[in-house]
Amino acid sequence: VSPIASRTYLDHASAWPVRPEAARAHADALATAWADPGRRHAEGREAGDLLGRATATVADLVGAPERGVVWTSGGTESVHLAVLGSARAAVLRGDERRHVVVSAVEHSSVLAAVRRLVDDHGFTVTRVPVDRSGLVDPEDVAGAISPDTLAVHLQHANHEVGAVQPTHEVGAICRSRDVVLHVDACQSIGQMAVSLDQLGADLLSASAAKYGGTRGVGFLAIGPRGRTAPLQVGDERQRRRRAGLEDVPGIAAAAVALRIAASAAGAETRHRERLRRHLRAALAMLPDVEVHGPLADAHPGIVAASALYVDGEALLTELDANGFAVHSGSSCATTSGEPSHVLVAMGVLTHGHVRISIGPETTTAQLDAFVEAYHGAVQRLRATAGMMDHGPEVSVER
Amino acid sequence: LSGEPDAEIVVDTRGRACPIPVIELAKAVAGAPAGTIVALRSDDPTSKVDVPVWCRMRRQRLIGQTEDPEGGWVFRVETDRP
Numbered sequence: 006v007s008p009i010a011s012r013t014y015l016d017h018a019s020a021w022p023v024r025p026e027a028a029r030a031h032a033d034a035l036a037t038a039w040a041d042p043g044r045r046h047a048e049g050r051e052a053g054d055l056l057g058r059a060t061a062t063v064a065d066l067v068g069a070p071e072r073g074v075v076w077t078s079g080g081t082e083s084v085h086l087a088v089l090g091s092a093r094a095a096v097l098r099g100d101e102r103r104h105v106v107v108s109a110v111e112h113s114s115v116l117a118a119v120r121r122l123v124d125d126h127g128f129t130v131t132r133v134p135v136d137r138s139g140l141v142d143p144e145d146v147a148g149a150i151s152p153d154t155l156a157v158h159l160q161h162a163n164h165e166v167g168a169v170q171p172t173h174e175v176g177a178i179c180r181s182r183d184v185v186l187h188v189d190a191c192q193s194i195g196q197m198a199v200s201l202d203q204l205g206a207d208l209l210s211a212s213a214a215k216y217g218g219t220r221g222v223g224f225l226a227i228g229p230r231g232r233t234a235p236l237q238v239g240d241e242r243q244r245r246r247r248a249g250l251e252d253v254p255g256i257a258a259a260a261v262a263l264r265i266a267a268s269a270a271g272a273e274t275r276h277r278e279r280l281r282r283h284l285r286a287a288l289a290m291l292p293d294v295e296v297h298g299p300l301a302d303a304h305p306g307i308v309a310a311s312a313l314y315v316d317g318e319a320l321l322t323e324l325d326a327n328g329f330a331v332h333s334g335s336s337c338a339t340t341s342g343e344p345s346h347v348l349v350a351m352g353v354l355t356h357g358h359v360r361i362s363i364g365p366e367t368t369t370a371q372l373d374a375f376v377e378a379y380h381g382a383v384q385r386l387r388a389t390a391g392m393m394d395h396g397p398e399v400s401v402e403r
Numbered sequence: 404l405s406g407e408p409d410a411e412i413v414v415d416t417r418g419r420a421c422p423i424p425v426i427e428l429a430k431a432v433a434g435a436p437a438g439t440i441v442a443l444r445s446d447d448p449t450s451k452v453d454v455p456v457w458c459r460m461r462r463q464r465l466i467g468q469t470e471d472p473e474g475g476w477v478f479r480v481e482t483d484r485p
Contacts (some may be wrong), residue, residue: 293460295460313422313425314422314425315422343448344449344452349451349452352456354452354460355421355452356421357422390422390423391430392426
C-alpha cells in the first residue's frame with residue numbers, strides 16, 4: 006500500500022477530512038468545556054455557554070428558530086428522530102394519519118426507519134419513483150399524498166449519484182396539503198446552500214462528519230411546522246427532545262466547521278463543480294462506461310459511474326492499490342448480494358460502480374491520473390473475464 | 404427448459420454473481436447467429452437491472468423475463484438480425 010501522503014482521497018461524501026479550525030475548536034473545548042453543560046457550577050456553565058453559542062450559530066446558519074436545533078450522535082440518529090420521532094409525536098397528539106411518502110432513492114437509514122413504522126406501528130408507505138438521472142417529479146409526490154399522509158421524507162442530494170431533488174417545490178406541495186416535509190440534507194449540508202427556507206423543509210437532518218466536523222455529531226433542525234417526540238429518554242436535556250450528555254467539544258467543532266464551510270462554500274463549490282464536469286466528461290469518453298446522475302441539478306462533488314462487465318469490488322481494490330480512495334458500496338458485489346436500490350430505481354447499469362467524491366483540495370491532475378488508473382483497471386478486469394472493451398473476445402492471451 | 408424451440412441457447416449462470424451472468428450472456432450472443440434466442444438463467448437479483456440495460460446498450464432485444472420455477476429468473480434475448 007502506498008503511503009498516505011501519495012494517495013488521492015476521493016471519498017469526501019463518506020467522510021470529509023476534519024477542518025483544521027474545527028480540530029482546534031475541538032481541542033480547546035476538550036480542555037476548557039469538558040464539564041456537564043447541564044450543571045450549575047462554574048465548570049458546567051463554561052460548557053453550557055459554549056453549547057449555547059454553538060447551537061445559536063448552527064440555528065442561524067440553517068435558518069432554524071433559536072430552539073429549533075437538536076444535537077444527535079450523527080446523521081443516522083438525526084434521520085431517525087425525523088422519521089420515527091415525528092411519527093411518534095403525531096401519535097401522541099392524537100393525529101390519526103398513518104401514511105408516509107418517500108422517494109425510491111432515499112438513504113438506507115430513512116428507508117429502514119420507515120420500514121420500522123410499517124412493521125411496528127401499522128403505517129403504510131408510498132415510494133415515489135425516480136427518472137433515469139435519479140430525480141423525482143414533484144407531481145408524483147403530490148399524487149402520492151392522501152388525506153392519511155403525515156409526512157414526506159425526501160433527501161436533498163443523493164448520496165450515490167449526487168442528484169439534487171426539487172425539495173422546494175415539494176415543500177410548497179406539502180404545505181398546501183398540511184403534510185410535514187423532512188429533508189435529509191446529510192450529503193449536502195456545508196457544501197451547498199442549505200436552510201429550512203431554501204429547501205422548503207419543516208425538518209432537516211444533518212451530519213457534521215460530511216462537512217468537516219468531528220465524527221459522531223449531527224443535528225436535526227426543526228422549523229415552525231415541525232414536531233418530534235424524543236427517541237432517547239431519561240433526562241431533561243435539549244428541552245426533553247434528546248436525553249444523554251451532549252458532546253460539547255464535538256458540537257463546538259460542528260458549529261465552527263459549518264461556519265467555515267458556509268463561508269468557503271462559494272469558492273469550494275465553483276472549484277468542485279468545474280472538476281466534476283471535467284471528470285464526468287473524461288469518464289464518459291471511456292468505452293462502455295456509463296456516468297450516472299444529472300449534469301445540472303447535481304451535488305458539486307459527486308460523480309458516479311458504472312463499467313460494463315466489471316466487478317465493482319475488484320475495481321475498488323485495484324484503485325486502492327494504485328493510491329485512489331473511492332467508494333463502491335452500491336456496486337453489484339456488496340456483501341448483501343443485493344444491487345444498490347438507488348441504481349435499481351434509476352434503471353442503470355450496476356456493474357463496476359464507483360462513486361468519486363471530489364474535495365476542495367482535489368486537483369485536475371489528480372483526476373486525470375485517476376481516470377488513467379481507472380481505465381487501466383477496467384481493461385485488466387475485462388480482459389481477465391474474457392471481455393475486451395468492445396464486446397466479447399474469442400480468446401485473450403496475456 | 405424442455406419444449407423450447409431448437410434455436411434457443413440456454414446459458415445457466417445460477418449460483419454466480421454479477422457481473423458473470425451478463426458476461427456469459429454477452430459471450431453467448433456474440434457466438435450465435437442473428438435471430439437466435441438466448442435464454443439466460445440467473446438467480447442474481449442484479450440481473451433484473453443489468454440484463455435490460457445491457458440489451459439497451461448492445462441493441463439486443465429482450466423478449467421475455469420470467470420467474471424460473473427452480474429459482475431466479477429466465478431472460479430471453481433475441482440476437483440482432485442484420
